[in-house]
Amino acid sequence: MRKSVKRFSARIPLRLFESQPDERRKDPVMTRESDTSPFPYPLRWRIMDGLESALDAVWPRSMSRYSGWALVAPALLLVGILVLGLANIAESSLHTLDRSTFLPSEDYTLANYQTVADSATYWRVMWRSLLGAALTVVFTLLLALPYSYVMVRTPSAAIRKALLVALFLPFFIGQVVRAYGILIVLGTSGAVNDVLGFVGIGPFRLLFNFPAVVFGLVQYMLPFAVLMLAPALTAIPREIETAATSLGANWIRTFWHVVIPMARPGLVGAGLVVGTLSLTDFAMPAMLGGGSQDFIANAIYDQFFRTADQGLGAALALLLVALGSILVGIAIALFGAGTLGMGGKR
């Protein structure tokens, strides 16, 4: 930035110089020099001027009203791929699989949705996903609320940092590796069964059942929930809790009547995010459920890659997108899109 300032200050005397021919006459040496060899423009200035005039040609200043839209356009196009994808899903959900040729049928029909509605299997998968998501929300919030409370209220910066690192590390490790870790820990010869063996009980079959999937989802969602709750708890002034205590409330009453109501936006937001993400999760049911605990996402995957019934899979996918959008729509209606924090104060 300093370089550019130097450039502006160099340019201003030059302009003054040109506009005052009287002064030039006083110094004949300089006049001759500037007549024969013009001021040596550095290459960087010329490139920059070239860029400026190119921009003026492509996007004249008169169009500056639309500059914002021009800058945001690439992002709109990128997200447009997803919208186009949804349109494709909607289109292929209207074609049934022709069992004789194994090609999608030509005519449009709602038969795939009828198949989903009539199928007991999909209702079971749907209920399992919803139940799994609901249980995940409850357990995750029960764990995340004390965690973020301790993290926000602790006077020690070192403890706060350690608690944050413990959250961010799993977030960056990725779902597959985390699920792999859980597979090792909960396996029949894993650490948990080893500990239980010391006490003299077990081994138990801890994997490939519904509780294992819910446990995996809770472990996966915990960082998201804590990071959404922490700002809400930060916003509660400590003095309000002190006031409640001084009025004779014990900590349970303080927590129940002061902290939880004031943190409600954060709790609802975190609950909705955790609920949507676990409802639509694929990896945890696939890896910790061992094929017997499929969620909707796994059913969709199987339709595309096992049974190759693209239309039915697309119908399921669209239903899941609709279900997810309803949940997110509730979240946005309650808190506004600004909660997820783009744009800024206007």
Added chain:
Amino acid sequence: MISRAQRLLFWSIVWFCIAILSVPTIIVVGASVTAGNIITFPPDGFSLKWYGAIAMARDLRQAFGRSVIVSLICLAVSVPVGTLAGIALTRFRLRFANALQVYLLLPFTIPLIGSGIGMMLVFGNWGILGSVWPVGVALAAINIPFIVWSVSSAATALDGDLELAAASCGAGRVETFLHVTLPGVMPGVITGGLLMFVLAMTEFLVSLLLTDARTVTLPVQIYNNIRSIITPDLAAISSVFVVIALLAVWLLDKLVGLEIFLKSK
């Protein structure tokens, strides 16, 4: 002020959370240095032979290479696109700004399985399914809100008068952008880029849908191997991800400080 009972209860929950978050990771890293041939904890003697094994394994090495390529493509797409969008959302008065935000949040609100299947169909129509680069573009599309968010929060903190000052000193639009606006939002660009890179390295579901046996990325390869047989070489390759995550957390803390995520808006 905080009663003993509350402290006891809350801290036991915190320790429980730390345990379920960290123990699997610690055990994976521990199991990767075993000298034995099966996963055990505590490890069966110390050796780095499984790290030698993954360095020799061609499929894992290639998958790792493809993951790096995919992440770099994701970075190359998302950094310019996200930076411009982040600046546009904060520095310009846009009509329909709320609708625009809802639209740009679609990657988060559409379930990943829906985005993945949709892009699989679209890329299939375009005939580019089966190459590596569309996976990078796809990961940029699903994670773009992260970088838009981090750039726009940096741009909000930037004083708009600086741009006017540069312009009044004679700087053109390109010059103002390159010397004033861009350096001003650079912390947000770097943070967002870091998030995009690490999330692309570890992304699983969309990669699973968009890759085949020839273009498989590392997380998908790990998933496929887990389904067949669990050996300590997977623990070793998982430890690579742990190292990447440690680096990312350290960098994020250096760049913006982790405490920024506790602030209320």
